[in-house]
Amino acid sequence: MSDVLLVAGVPPQPGILTTAVQRLRDAGARVYLVGAVNPDDIPADLTLDGLCALPEDIAKATPTRAAARAVPGERVWARIRREPWARERAHGADVLVALDAHAIYTVWRLAQRNRMADARYGVQAAVQALGERQGRPGPTSLQRLTNGIPSSTVVRQGVSRLINAAPRAAVNAVTARPVMRSKVGTQLWLTAVRAPKVPDSLRTKVAQQVAKGMAWADRPEGEALVLAATASKLRKPAARARMLGEAASRELKAGMPPRDLDGAVKTLLSVADQRHRADENAAAADLLNRAMTLAFDRVLHIDQLSSPLADDPEGFIAPFRRSLAATTVATPRGRRQPAAPPPTGRPLRLLIATSANDNFLKLIRSHYDAHPGVEVRFLDLAANSSLKSVTWAAKPMLQHRLSADDTPYGEKVEDRVRGYLDWADTVFVDWCVAPAALFTMIDPGTTRIMVRLHSYEALSRWPHMVDFSRIDDLIFVAEHIKDLTTSLVPYLQGPGAPRMHVLDNAMDLRGFQIDKSPEARFQLGMVGISQVAKDPRWAIQVLRLLRERDDRYRMLLVGGDMSPDVSVASREYLEAFNRDVGELEATGAVRRLGATDDVPKMLSDIGVIISSSVREGCHCGLMEGAASGAVPVVRDWPFFAGRPNSARTLYPQGWVIGSPEEAVERILATTETEQAWRATGRQAAAYALGSWDWSVVQHHFDRLLLGDGPA
Numbered sequence: 001m002s003d004v005l006l007v008a009g010v011p012p013q014p015g016i017l018t019t020a021v022q023r024l025r026d027a028g029a030r031v032y033l034v035g036a037v038n039p040d041d042i043p044a045d046l047t048l049d050g051l052c053a054l055p056e057d058i059a060k061a062t063p064t065r066a067a068a069r070a071v072p073g074e075r076v077w078a079r080i081r082r083e084p085w086a087r088e089r090a091h092g093a094d095v096l097v098a099l100d101a102h103a104i105y106t107v108w109r110l111a112q113r114n115r116m117a118d119a120r121y122g123v124q125a126a127v128q129a130l131g132e133r134q135g136r137p138g139p140t141s142l143q144r145l146t147n148g149i150p151s152s153t154v155v156r157q158g159v160s161r162l163i164n165a166a167p168r169a170a171v172n173a174v175t176a177r178p179v180m181r182s183k184v185g186t187q188l189w190l191t192a193v194r195a196p197k198v199p200d201s202l203r204t205k206v207a208q209q210v211a212k213g214m215a216w217a218d219r220p221e222g223e224a225l226v227l228a229a230t231a232s233k234l235r236k237p238a239a240r241a242r243m244l245g246e247a248a249s250r251e252l253k254a255g256m257p258p259r260d261l262d263g264a265v266k267t268l269l270s271v272a273d274q275r276h277r278a279d280e281n282a283a284a285a286d287l288l289n290r291a292m293t294l295a296f297d298r299v300l301h302i303d304q305l306s307s308p309l310a311d312d313p314e315g316f317i318a319p320f321r322r323s324l325a326a327t328t329v330a331t332p333r334g335r336r337q338p339a340a341p342p343p344t345g346r347p348l349r350l351l352i353a354t355s356a357n358d359n360f361l362k363l364i365r366s367h368y369d370a371h372p373g374v375e376v377r378f379l380d381l382a383a384n385s386s387l388k389s390v391t392w393a394a395k396p397m398l399q400h401r402l403s404a405d406d407t408p409y410g411e412k413v414e415d416r417v418r419g420y421l422d423w424a425d426t427v428f429v430d431w432c433v434a435p436a437a438l439f440t441m442i443d444p445g446t447t448r449i450m451v452r453l454h455s456y457e458a459l460s461r462w463p464h465m466v467d468f469s470r471i472d473d474l475i476f477v478a479e480h481i482k483d484l485t486t487s488l489v490p491y492l493q494g495p496g497a498p499r500m501h502v503l504d505n506a507m508d509l510r511g512f513q514i515d516k517s518p519e520a521r522f523q524l525g526m527v528g529i530s531q532v533a534k535d536p537r538w539a540i541q542v543l544r545l546l547r548e549r550d551d552r553y554r555m556l557l558v559g560g561d562m563s564p565d566v567s568v569a570s571r572e573y574l575e576a577f578n579r580d581v582g583e584l585e586a587t588g589a590v591r592r593l594g595a596t597d598d599v600p601k602m603l604s605d606i607g608v609i610i611s612s613s614v615r616e617g618c619h620c621g622l623m624e625g626a627a628s629g630a631v632p633v634v635r636d637w638p639f640f641a642g643r644p645n646s647a648r649t650l651y652p653q654g655w656v657i658g659s660p661e662e663a664v665e666r667i668l669a670t671t672e673t674e675q676a677w678r679a680t681g682r683q684a685a686a687y688a689l690g691s692w693d694w695s696v697v698q699h700h701f702d703r704l705l706l707g708d709g710p711a
Contacts, residue, residue: 001028002094002130003049005086007110008035009076009102011056018046020099020123027130029095034086035076035103052085059102073105080106093117094133097126193230200234204243211250220254223247228260238283241271245290252299255568261300262319265291269323276325276402285399288325292394292461295320301459303532303569305614309459310639313487320464321490329401332469332491339448339472342707343425347375350705351424355391355435356382360454363506363694364428364701373706379420381435386416392434397465400441413441421447426705432457432466432474440467448472450705452503455617458485471498473704477505477617479645503700505620509627509693513685514604516629521677524555524667525606525630527599527621530562532573538612538635540580540590542663547589549668554588558602558621560595603628607677608667611647615639618650618692627688629681631670633663652687 004024012020017033024031025047032050039053058079059072080086090096090110096119098107104121111119118129193207207230214222227247234240244267248258258264272287295316301307308316320326342348350368352361358380368374381387390396396409403410417438421427424447429436432453439449452475457463468474468491476482479502486492492500524543529536536557546553564571584590596602599621603609609625611634616622619634626632634656640646641658648656657663670680690696 001030002133003089003092004029004031004095004097004126004130005089005093005110006031006033006035006097006099007076007080007103007106008033008037008099009059009072009106010100011036011038011041012099014041014043014046017099018043021046021048023123023127024130027127028134029130032089032093034080034083034089035099035106050085050089052083052089054079054083072102076102077106077109081109087113090114090117095120095126095129097121097123099123193226194233198233200236200239203230203233204239206230207243215250220250220256223250224258237267237271237274238287241267241287242290244268245294248294252294252297253568255299255303255570255572257300257304258294261294265295266319268294269319269326272325273323276328281399281402284325284402285395288323288329288398288402289395291320291323291326292464296459296461299567299569302456303567303573305532305535305638307459307615307639309488310484310615313484317464317488325402326464329398330464330489330491331401332496333443333467334469335443335445337446339444340425340446347373348706349375349377349423349425351377351379351420351427352430353379353381353420353427353435353439354430355388355433356380357431360505361430363508363698367506367694367698367701368705377423381438387438390416391438394434394461394465397437397441401465401467410441413438417442421445426450428452428705433460433462436471437462437465437467440470444470450475452477453481453485454505455481455615458488463489468492468498469496473501474498475501475503475704478502478650480640480643480647480650481617483643483645484640501704503704504692504697505618506694506697506701507620507623507692509624509689510695512600512603512624512627513689514600514628516604516607516681518674520605520607520630521671521674522550522552522554523606524553524608524610525603525625526555526557526559526610526612527603527625528559529557530560532562532570533613533615534562535612535614535635537573537577537580538660539610540577540584542610542612542633542660542667543584543589545660545664546667549664551589553667555584555590556602556606557590557592558596558599558606559593561592599624600628603630606630607681608633608671610663611635611637613637616647623688623692626684627693629678629685631667631677631680632684633657633666635663655684 006020021031030049033048034052035054036056036058037051037053038056039051059076091114093114094117096107096110096114096117098104098121107119107121111117118133120126120129193203193210207226210226211223214220214226224247227243227250231240231243231247234243244260244264248261248264251258268287268291272284272291275281275284275287301309352365354361358365365376365378368376381391390409390412393409396407400407400410421439421444426448427439427444427450429439429449429451432451436451449471450473451466451471453463454477458481463485468489474492476485482500482502491497524539524546526534526536526539528534539555543553543555562570562574564574581590585592593602603625606625606628607630609622609628609630609632611619611622611632613619613635615637622632622634632651632655634647634651636656636658637647657666671677
């Protein structure tokens with residue numbers, strides 16, 4: 001005869017309990033019951049071989065801190081585990097049975113202590129387990145492995161009842177942390193979501209609940225596995241594509257490059273193409289937006305030390321070039337008439353537009369505000385609620401570009417932007433992101449459109465949503481950024497491309513001419529460490545190697561730390577960086593000075609300025625340091641190293657080095673004596689002021705904006 005232990009997380013209905021016990025006894029079992037049971041509610045004709053009745057509210061929260069944090073399934077276990085009778089019966093049981101969702105976690109825990117027992121959810125499954133036990137002499141090794149949790153067969157049989165009847169209880173009990181953290185628990189749910197003959201709606205609901213449980217158990221890779229496994233069984237292409245996209249999104253949210261990003265993006269694009277062919281452009285825009293959001297997520301390109309866009313730009317962008325929907329969005333619509341030449345009888349009307357980032361516009365604005373031949377208006381799209389609502393509206397933008405006819409979104413843009421275009425002779429849009437897409441969403445008339453692309457935009461979705469046929473002049477801050485962008489956007493390689501220019505950023509470098517004390521000779525410095533791309537850990541490695549040769553060298557870090565809230569990847573980098581500098585800070589070898597409004601003052605103590613970045617447009621902090629007379633040491637930025645244009649073509653020969661060891665040799669050579677250090681610093685300052693100071697660069701802007709010859 002077999003022993004069966006029933007576990008109740010909530011009070012069972014008397015009639016159902018009587019039927020359950022009778023079926024188990026008919027199958028030749030002794031039946032015991034533990035859990036939330038009121039003895040007064042047990043029918044008189046119910047025969048149990050043992051009972052441990054506990055309070056009916058054991059699944060509910062209690063005032064104690066530990067219990068309040070626990071979910072119902074864990075609360076049931078916390079109460080039952082304290083009963084010696086329950087532990088003894090569980091140890092000797094042949095079959096452990098959860099009568100409800102809140103009891104599943106307890107049965108799972110009890111089965112870890114009794115590996116010979118079968119653990120089941122529901123009476124029908126328990127009766128089946130009794131029959132199976134009678135037909136075998138003892139559990140096989142595989143059964144011993146799997147019988148510690150509810151079997152996948154039982155989950156498939158009961159999943160509809162469980163999810164539909166009590167979805168929250170299912171998450172709280174079936175997906176408790178220890179279950180979801182175990183490999184066996186993960187395999188159980190992978191089997192369940194792949195089960196045959198389950199309707200898509202139910203399969204999706206189960207997957208979403210299990211994914212929540214995986215997230216709660218801090219298992220993002222488990223989330224992605226479950227969602228991807230579910231997608232493989234969904235019948236509808238759109239549902240499958242969205243589920244694959246969601247799987248990749250969960251991994252990105254956890255700071256991890258998705259294991260099947262390419263598959264998710266291609267599936268989303270394929271279904272987007274189908275919807276576009278069927279003229280279902282709202283759905284096509286949604287799917288295309290999901291594909292772009294995944295492919296250009298900052299975790300892949302901004303918050304890592306490498307990027308697939310840098311490693312293989314054309315290969316990475318190839319799925320979008322093959323997509324009908326994506327190529328339709330990128331198709332040039334042109335302009336009805338060319339831009340008019342600058343006016344001769346009045347000042348040039350210049351509209352300078354950006355969205356919440358005017359960091360590189362202050363000198364440009366002040367120069368043209370004071371220019372008698374220019375009338376300036378400044379537009380911050382983020383500060384205007386009616387414009388902000390249409391500027392970053394990616395899905396409506398895509399739908400408008402996919403549609404043959406006008407759309408409500410297009411009408412809004414026409415209504416809200418046309419007045420600015422009608423007033424301006426020239427629109428200068430800083431940053432090639434959403435505002436650039438907005439201003440090219442409608443025909444610009446005779447207004448000249450200029451867009452400046454700095455650096456990070458090339459790694460984003462926005463150049464693939466801008467209509468470059470409506471841009472007259474595209475400005476880059478460096479040749480290597482121009483090379484990368486044109487390799488990603490086919491239109492920029494053709495005869496209809498806008499005029500392209502390379503203009504340095506507007507910087508007042510004369511304000512950085514300062515005296516340095518002799519002690520600054522041994523002081524390394526970085527200006528700006530707030531992004532992963534700055535890779536300050538590389539600079540710390542240089543410092544360590546340098547101090548092995550001469551411990552007089554120190555490092556100052558100017559600028560705020562990177563935010564741990566931007567992404568998980570950024571937080572993980574910051575944590576690793578903090579570990580790197582902890583010991584050095586304790587000895588005074590590294591000092592973090594934080595954010596400052598007086599960078600020239602900070603640079604007075606820095607004798608060697610380091611650019612340790614993996615990518616840059618031009619690295620203003622390095623240029624400012626050079627202008628101050630610090631010795632420049634520039635890493636050959638890995639994103640662009642070895643290409644026709646890179647850090648080596650942007651800066652003078654000798655500034656750029658290929659490794660931390662080379663950096664150490666340059667620093668030792670240029671700071672060997674105070675005379676050598678000051679001479680190298682003067683040469684760097686002269687080059688910086690003669691090449692990048694606003695007194696030089698402003699003439700390039702005047703020629704471009706006012707038509708005084710080529711820029």
